[in-house]
Amino acid sequence: MATQADDVKREEQITQALSQVEAHASQLKSGDPEARQKLIASARELVTAAETPVETLLWNIWALPTRTTALRIAVDLKIFETAVADNGSPKTNEQLAAPTGASPTLVKRVARACASMKMLDEQAPGVYAANSLTQLLAQPEYAAGIIFTFDMTQVPFANLPTYLKNNKFQNPENGVDGPFQYAHKHEGHAFHFLTAHPEIFQAFHGYVHALRTHRPSWTEMYPVQERLVQGLKTEGDASALIDLGGGVGQTLQDFTKAVPEYNGRLVLQELPEVIGAATAMGVGADNRIELQAYDFFTPQPIKGARAYFMRSVLHDWPDELCRKILANIKDAMEPGYSKILISDCVLADQGASWQHLSLDLYMMAQASSQERTEKEWHKLIESCGLKIAGIYNKGDGNEGLIEVVCE
Numbered sequence: 001m002a003t004q005a006d007d008v009k010r011e012e013q014i015t016q017a018l019s020q021v022e023a024h025a026s027q028l029k030s031g032d033p034e035a036r037q038k039l040i041a042s043a044r045e046l047v048t049a050a051e052t053p054v055e056t057l058l059w060n061i062w063a064l065p066t067r068t069t070a071l072r073i074a075v076d077l078k079i080f081e082t083a084v085a086d087n088g089s090p091k092t093n094e095q096l097a098a099p100t101g102a103s104p105t106l107v108k109r110v111a112r113a114c115a116s117m118k119m120l121d122e123q124a125p126g127v128y129a130a131n132s133l134t135q136l137l138a139q140p141e142y143a144a145g146i147i148f149t150f151d152m153t154q155v156p157f158a159n160l161p162t163y164l165k166n167n168k169f170q171n172p173e174n175g176v177d178g179p180f181q182y183a184h185k186h187e188g189h190a191f192h193f194l195t196a197h198p199e200i201f202q203a204f205h206g207y208v209h210a211l212r213t214h215r216p217s218w219t220e221m222y223p224v225q226e227r228l229v230q231g232l233k234t235e236g237d238a239s240a241l242i243d244l245g246g247g248v249g250q251t252l253q254d255f256t257k258a259v260p261e262y263n264g265r266l267v268l269q270e271l272p273e274v275i276g277a278a279t280a281m282g283v284g285a286d287n288r289i290e291l292q293a294y295d296f297f298t299p300q301p302i303k304g305a306r307a308y309f310m311r312s313v314l315h316d317w318p319d320e321l322c323r324k325i326l327a328n329i330k331d332a333m334e335p336g337y338s339k340i341l342i343s344d345c346v347l348a349d350q351g352a353s354w355q356h357l358s359l360d361l362y363m364m365a366q367a368s369s370q371e372r373t374e375k376e377w378h379k380l381i382e383s384c385g386l387k388i389a390g391i392y393n394k395g396d397g398n399e400g401l402i403e404v405v406c407e
């Protein structure tokens with residue numbers, strides 16, 4: 001039971017949080033671009049201050065899993081695609097159910113949960129209209145994100161407590177015998193699972209790229225001109241910017257637009273299955289980007305390149321395997337010229353952003369790996385005889401860019 005003292009304390013917290021919300025809202029109105037994120041954070045503080053502890057608990061244990069599941073089912077029911085048809089005009093449960101032949105009662109139960117998440121507008125009992133979020137969710141690459149995160153990770157998440165208990169609560173660090181393999185009854189790394197399920201892998205690359213178009217690119221945070229373009233040797237291997245584990249080449253394609261003056265080679269190194277998918281998509285057809293099937297656990301064939309870039313690669317692997325990947329690059333580097341560029345999360349030591357903390361547990365469940373703090377990055381890089389020359393960031397919750405050199 002809340003005491004009078006608890007009530008007084010909560011009122012004080014609400015007043016304080018409300019004044020933060022007002023302050024950030026007014027900064028936003030006066031054109032400060034960073035105020036929007038601050039406003040979201042202070043609005044969350046306000047909700048927490050206004051809720052009782054039990055309401056906060058129920059939100060986390062009732063609302064969150066329900067929402068994720070309803071969203072995943074809504075994609076299969078094509079609720080968002082159907083809702084946006086005919087210019088998003090209002091539709092009944094029966095109309096939303098028609099394309100899949102699902103039960104209108106089932107559709108009603110899922111659609112009203114989606115409306116509670118603002119993913120549809122509920123205009124009358126059992127009548128829904130599309131809004132801007134519905135429009136986003138109706139696009140295949142965003143729906144693919146829902147499918148990928150649910151199908152790849154929710155099963156390992158559901159099994160994680162039992163897995164950890166069975167393993168005496170040790171930190172998972174084995175990428176081929178960990179929570180993912182236990183939950184999916186799969187032998188081999190999660191990437192092995194993905195290469196065996198090309199439709200999920202393709203969905204993964206599409207959604208990851210779609211999300212990144214909403215976040216600052218590494219070329220916006222790193223002084224590309226000063227650190228890469230100036231001093232570039234423009235012939236042969238020395239001219240190369242290599243994207244290791246670069247997916248289907250979207251990062252390099254974006255790079256050609258962001259830094260057109262980079263006139264060295266651009267090379268995508270990936271697993272053969274992913275190179276096949278990139279080729280089928282026409283990447284490399286204009287000869288600007290070279291495609292090379294390569295396993296980064298084997299010696300790097302391009303020696304003395306300008307930059308060995310990796311985005312969201314090292315967070316897939318525990319330290320021991322990261323050291324193998326980095327050793328192969330180090331052996332190929334020209335000291336004083338080549339750089340390793342790592343685009344990954346740099347977790348704050350305290351009060352880390354929810355995006356980084358979520359990804360950290362995603363990585364545990366999917367790959368027995370982790371996100372790293374600045375201290376952990378230093379320890380990992382220095383244990384390979386390499387040195388961090390700089391860490392660049394733009395905004396809380398985004399990936400940072402770590403420049404590594406070899407002396």
Ligand SMILES: C[S@@+](CC[C@H](N)C(=O)[O-])C[C@H]1O[C@@H](n2cnc3c(N)ncnc32)[C@H](O)[C@@H]1O
Binds near residue numbers: 251297
């Ligand atoms: C998390 S994804 C990141 C993809 C891309 N860099 C991006 O940010 O969108 C990791 C990539 O590493 C690739 N990969 C995994 N194991 C690899 C290996 N042994 N050699 C080369 N690439 C590998 C995967 O195919 C996958 O595309």
